[in-house]
Amino acid sequence: xxxxxxxxxxxxxxxxxxxxxxxxxxxxxxxxxxxxxxxxxxxxxxxxxxxxxxxxxxxxxxxxxxxxxxxxxxxxxxxxxxxxxxxxxxxxxxxxxxxxxxxxxxxxxxxxxxxxxxxxxxxxxxxxxxxxxxxxxxxxxxxxxxxxxxxxxxxxxxxxxxxxxxxxxxxxxxxxxxxxxxxxxxxxxxxxxxxxxxxxxxxxxxxxxxxxxxxxxxxxxxxxxxxxxxxxxxxxxxxxxxxxxxxxxxxxxxxxxxxxxxxxxxxxxxxxxxxxxxxxxxxxxxxxxxxxxxxxxxxxxxxxxxxxxxxxxxxxxxxxxxxxxxxxxxxxxxxxxxxxxxxxxxxxxxxxxxxxxxxxxxxxxxxxxxxxxxxxxxxxxxxxxxxxxxxxxxxxxxxxxxxxxxxxxxxxxxxxxxxxxxxxxxxxxxxxxxxxxxxxxxxxxxxxxxxxxxxxxxxxxxxxxxxxxxxxxxxx
Amino acid sequence: xxxxxxxxxxxxxxxxxxxxxxxxxxxxxxxxxxxxxxxxxxxxxxxxxxxxxxxxxxxxxxxxxxxxxxxxxxxxxxxxxxxxxxxxxxxxxxxxxxxxxxxxxxxxxxxxxxxxxxxxxxxxxxxxxxxxxxxxxxxxxxxxxxxxxxxxxxxxxxxxxxxxxxxxxxxxxxxxxxxxxxxxxxxxxxxxxxxxxxxxxxxxxxxxxxxxxxxxxxxxxxxxxxxxxxxxxxxxxxxxxxxxxxxxxxxxxxxxxxxxxxxxxxxxxxxxxxxxxxxxxxxxxxxxxxxxxxxxxxxxxxxxxxxxxxxxxxxxxxxxxxxxxxxxxxxxxxxxxxxxxxxxxxxxxxxxxxxxxxxxxxxxxxxxxxxxxxxxxxxxx
Numbered sequence: 001x002x003x004x005x006x007x008x009x010x011x012x013x014x015x016x017x018x019x020x021x022x023x024x025x026x027x028x029x030x031x032x033x034x035x036x037x038x039x040x041x042x043x044x045x046x047x048x049x050x051x052x053x054x055x056x057x058x059x060x061x062x063x064x065x066x067x068x069x070x071x072x073x074x075x076x077x078x079x080x081x082x083x084x085x086x087x088x089x090x091x092x093x094x095x096x097x098x099x100x101x102x103x104x105x106x107x108x109x110x111x112x113x114x115x116x117x118x119x120x121x122x123x124x125x126x127x128x129x130x131x132x133x134x135x136x137x138x139x140x141x142x143x144x145x146x147x148x149x150x151x152x153x154x155x156x157x158x159x160x161x162x163x164x165x166x167x168x169x170x171x172x173x174x175x176x177x178x179x180x181x182x183x184x185x186x187x188x189x190x191x192x193x194x195x196x197x198x199x200x201x202x203x204x205x206x207x208x209x210x211x212x213x214x215x216x217x218x219x220x221x222x223x224x225x226x227x228x229x230x231x232x233x234x235x236x237x238x239x240x241x242x243x244x245x246x247x248x249x250x251x252x253x254x255x256x257x258x259x260x261x262x263x264x265x266x267x268x269x270x271x272x273x274x275x276x277x278x279x280x281x282x283x284x285x286x287x288x289x290x291x292x293x294x295x296x297x298x299x300x301x302x303x304x305x306x307x308x309x310x311x312x313x314x315x316x317x318x319x320x321x322x323x324x325x326x327x328x329x330x331x332x333x334x335x336x337x338x339x340x341x342x343x344x345x346x347x348x349x350x351x352x353x354x355x356x357x358x359x360x361x362x363x364x365x366x367x368x369x370x371x372x373x374x375x376x377x378x379x380x381x382x383x384x385x386x387x388x389x390x391x392x393x394x395x396x397x398x399x400x401x402x403x404x405x406x407x408x409x410x411x412x413x414x415x416x417x418x419x420x421x422x423x424x425x426x427x428x429x430x431x432x433x434x435x436x437x438x439x440x441x442x443x444x445x446x447x448x449x450x451x452x453x454x455x456x457x458x459x460x461x462x463x464x465x466x467x468x469x470x471x472x473x474x475x476x
Numbered sequence: 477x478x479x480x481x482x483x484x485x486x487x488x489x490x491x492x493x494x495x496x497x498x499x500x501x502x503x504x505x506x507x508x509x510x511x512x513x514x515x516x517x518x519x520x521x522x523x524x525x526x527x528x529x530x531x532x533x534x535x536x537x538x539x540x541x542x543x544x545x546x547x548x549x550x551x552x553x554x555x556x557x558x559x560x561x562x563x564x565x566x567x568x569x570x571x572x573x574x575x576x577x578x579x580x581x582x583x584x585x586x587x588x589x590x591x592x593x594x595x596x597x598x599x600x601x602x603x604x605x606x607x608x609x610x611x612x613x614x615x616x617x618x619x620x621x622x623x624x625x626x627x628x629x630x631x632x633x634x635x636x637x638x639x640x641x642x643x644x645x646x647x648x649x650x651x652x653x654x655x656x657x658x659x660x661x662x663x664x665x666x667x668x669x670x671x672x673x674x675x676x677x678x679x680x681x682x683x684x685x686x687x688x689x690x691x692x693x694x695x696x697x698x699x700x701x702x703x704x705x706x707x708x709x710x711x712x713x714x715x716x717x718x719x720x721x722x723x724x725x726x727x728x729x730x731x732x733x734x735x736x737x738x739x740x741x742x743x744x745x746x747x748x749x750x751x752x753x754x755x756x757x758x759x760x761x762x763x764x765x766x767x768x769x770x771x772x773x774x775x776x777x778x779x780x781x782x783x784x785x786x787x788x789x790x791x792x793x794x795x796x797x798x799x800x801x802x803x804x805x806x807x808x809x810x811x812x813x814x815x816x817x818x819x820x821x822x823x824x825x826x827x828x829x830x831x832x833x834x835x836x837x838x839x840x841x842x843x844x845x846x847x848x849x850x851x852x853x854x855x856x857x
Contacts (some may be wrong), residue, residue, distance in 0.1 A: 004632040087685075101763060213772070213804050276602050329855065350830065354856035366773060403765045411689075412766045418694060419830045421856075423594065443609040444854045447598050 003202065003209070006047030007245045007468045010056070011064045012187065012205065012398060013049045013128065014180070015375050019062050019132035020165040021139035022377060024251075024394060026117045026459075027127040027154040029074045034153035036075060038474040039065075042149075044430050047132075048468055062132035065471070066249045066463035068092065071126030071226065075474045076227070077242065080183040082222035088402040089248060094119035101411045102457075103432030108458035110432065116253065118461040124158050128251060128463050136164070141209045151320060158459065163255065163377035163394050169301075171378055172256045172391050173291075176301030179317050180343050182371040195319050196345050200368045204400050208233070208244030212369050219243020228476025231469050245467035246312045247398045250372070250406045252460035255392040258383035261454040265291045273446055285310075293439060294428045294451070296337030303339070308332035323347035324360040330440035335420045337437075338429035341413045343367065350421030351440045370405050370413075372397035392455070402462055430455050477503060477818045480538055484819040490536040497522040497531070497581050499824075500742055501760040503542065504699045504817040511749070513547055514701065518757045522579045525565055533558035551640040568744035570718035570782060572725040574829035575741070577630045577660055578836060583824055585625035586835040593620055593838070593857055613850035616857075617842060619816040624843045627836070632727075639728060653657040660712075667709040668792065675730075687816055688764055695741065696767070698713065700813040702786035704751070713795060717781040718745060722854040724778070729841040737770045738788055738830050740817070745782060761828040768807055789811070 018298035047062040094112035104110040112119035171177040183194025203211030221239040232240025269286035298311035310460025324346040346360040399405040480489030743758035780799030784792035792799035840846040
């Protein structure tokens with residue numbers, strides 16, 4: 001049995017690989033009445049899940065819409081009912097409390113005070129419009145057409161963000177990205193395997209469904225008397241369930257400094273620590289080796305755990321693996337490597353622990369509750385083409401909870417200086433400041449110093465991706 | 477208290493950092509409808525109450541002013557302050573200490589020495605890579621064993637076999653008094669079933685969250701108060717549940733984990749208001765959300781068994797079932813009963829329980845107190 005695909009926006013089911021060119025628009029509602037009228041038409045042109053995949057694949061464009069909490073209330077979702085949303089969503093991404101959790105520290109490069117959008121209360125973002133097309137020209141035309149349609153009542157808080165899927169699926173540092181996707185019950189077909197072969201409860205992605213603990217998280221409930229409430233799913237007691245079949249959407253514009261990253265990796269490769277450790281390697285091989293310790297995968301996506309010493313294309317994009325089983329001491333993939341922090345799989349233990357099988361199983365259960373469905377895309381030209389241009393990625397992630405999933409991963413794993421028994425180091429790829437990376441090994445661990453993440457946050461927001469029913473309610 | 481700074485140690489404040497035996501301290505004013513506000517000073521310290529209270533009264537210039545806000549005769553001297561503190565002191569009815577038996581000075585000194593050892597390893601990376609594990613271990617012992625701080629004696633945890641044997645004994649005893657137990661259980665279950673389910677209104681703002689996630693701190697503080705359910709049945713089951721939690725914490729969970737939770741430094745339940753309210757204070761590692769997730773996923777039974785005695789707690793079944801497993805309702809309950817502390821002090825804000833316990837293991841092997849294989853010992857460093 002599956003979810004009602006036609007009620008759910010298509011971004012949940014697909015990363016739109018056939019529509020690699022795209023624009024994201026960050027919009028502020030100036031005139032709620034006109035916006036509602038526009039929404040009534042626009043919602044039918046959105047992309048929803050479909051049982052007929054071949055028909056869906058023929059579409060020229062894909063469109064999706066997500067809203068901030070303030071955006072929803074501007075369109076008439078009763079303020080009182082939004083208290084049922086999670087605190088992070090209600091607060092927004094740029095409050096001091098959230099900034100502490102996310103590592104967007106005051107005075108640092110990710111300080112919300114310097115963000116392009118999403119932090120200025122005077123210029124709030126209400127709607128994130130995501131537009132996808134077959135090629136760059138078509139995407140630009142689609143974006144221009146939408147601009148013409150919404151002119152006057154929706155204001156662009158920032159210029160439309162051009163984003164794309166790169167032809168080889170690699171992000172700007174040169175690594176295959178977006179490999180470790182989870183598979184959810186009722187959403188993915190049994191044929192599609194998720195990370196480590198796990199299947200995750202529907203409620204970990206979609207609201208109104210049972211999560212990994214068997215709970216259904218209630219969202220805003222709308223009185224039957226409210227205008228448009230009849231469109232919502234009846235939740236008993238005459239209430240309409242606004243959040244049903246919707247999901248939270250985390251959006252962060254992450255800037256990447258490719259030359260600085262390459263310099264850091266080059267310095268590492270030339271350091272005494274690595275030249276004595278890898279005496280027979282060529283300089284380029286040493287660079288790849290060093291960078292892959294930071295990421296936890298080789299550029300092809302081959303996990304370091306599967307092939308510690310060289311990039312092995314036969315394991316490119318491999319997602320069905322565990323750490324505790326293959327590499328319990330971190331001698332291949334360091335505990336502090338990015339993919340081992342952001343998705344520790346069965347490996348939530350210190351390197352010196354002898355972990356029993358049932359403990360690793362429990363760690364996997366816990367890990368399932370922290371997964372994100374990622375839909376991010378790159379912006380800016382490749383560094384080789386235009387070295388001086390801005391580039392990075394717009395991180396998009398869907399989930400049933402912001403605080404238990406995205407924020408937890410960020411705070412308790414990626415930015416945690418004591419993650420898995422490590423001492424005083426944070427994620428060397430996506431952390432929040434100067435750090436070191438410990439390479440576990442015999443006889444003692446090696447500590448590589450002088451590292452610093454060359455990714456930082458320039459904008460962002462917490463959004464909600466409503467169901468078709470909920471969109472109809474908002475348009476009414 | 478605002479003038480004392482968020483951790484109370486500003487000049488003229490409470491000078492917590494001078495008290496060498498203090499681990500954590502907090503001051504919370506619980507403002508409650510229909511009841512007098514309650515001023516709670518929480519101190520987790522080494523040694524005896526009398527010695528600590530005397531030292532606290534002597535070294536904290538602002539303490540007298542704080543205590544004179546309470547209802548009662550004014551305090552005029554340090555001796556008055558010490559006496560008032562002593563008289564008002566309540567020992568926790570149940571609780572858990574992550575790094576139990578370790579003194580503050582040992583925790584701080586071990587962390588410093590572990591840091592020195594790491595620096596030594598970094599400075600001599602090339603030499604160490606060429607050594608065997610035994611050679612590396614010998615090098616470290618030669619260089620650092622003499623600097624190891626005095627280590628407190630730790631009570632060992634109960635071995636699993638012994639615990640099982642005790643459980644069998646307890647079961648045999650229980651069989652003897654089975655009829656009584658069954659009657660007691662039936663009475664309890666009947667009372668539990670009849671308790672009303674309360675639907676909590678969603679709170680508008682989480683004001684208690686305003687102090688959380690301090691910069692540079694790996695820890696957070698939680699303090700809450702809630703009225704206890706009335707009646708002799710709930711009174712009896714509360715003390716039974718707290719006794720069981722205490723017993724487990726002392727005998728079984730002595731390796732830094734309560735249940736499977738590795739993040740708790742100190743957590744205590746205290747009964748106040750002549751047995752009508754329950755205070756819960758905790759000093760823990762990580763965020764509030766991760767702490768409560770740990771409660772839900774790893775210790776829901778023990779927690780529900782105690783906390784379900786409070787009014788408004790999510791509906792429990794069979795004493796320890798249900799309750800905290802209702803994630804949304806449980807988190808809402810925790811926020812609603814929580815108060816923002818005015819002052820919170822930690823003697824070692826950057827340390828986690830896991831790290832403290834690991835430092836201890838490093839020190840033990842350093843001076844030969846434990847016989848850990850060198851490979852494993854070195855992996856800890």
